[in-house]
Amino acid sequence: MKNLRIYIGAVVMSLVVLSSCTVEDPDDFDIRDDFVGNWQASEQSQVFGNSNYSVSISKHATDSTRIYINNFYQIGSSERVVAVVDGNQLSIPTQTVNARLFVGSGSLVSGSININHTASDGSETDNVNVTYVN
Secondary structure, X not given: OHHHHHHHHHHHHHHHHHHHOOOOOHHHOOHHHHOXXXXXXXXXXXXXXXXXXEEEEEEOOOOOOEEEEEXXXXXXXXXXXXXXXXXXXXEEEEXXXXXXXXXXXXXXXXXXXXXXXXXXXXXXXXXXXXEEEO
């Protein structure tokens, strides 16, 4: 009888502990959330030298793998580049925005986004390294 009470007590305690735990629904998790927000860019450009400016990153409305980076390469806050997120990695597929051709890649590490990309206006190609921090 004593063993039965101990067993029932253990089962009740297990149920209490398990019922107090919440499990995140994997469908609610969106890796892009780590990228979204306002960032300060510190850019090293072969053409323009070093500069600092602001960018904002938002989610693509219909593609769960894409984000928008507004003011990328200081092209204007109303201009945006599309990037594809895969885990903590991002890629900037070849695209033309504001008369410039962009392509590159980067990663999110320890709360910073580091991106290496090229920007070409047709006559000159700029190799750029930029870091975004909140």
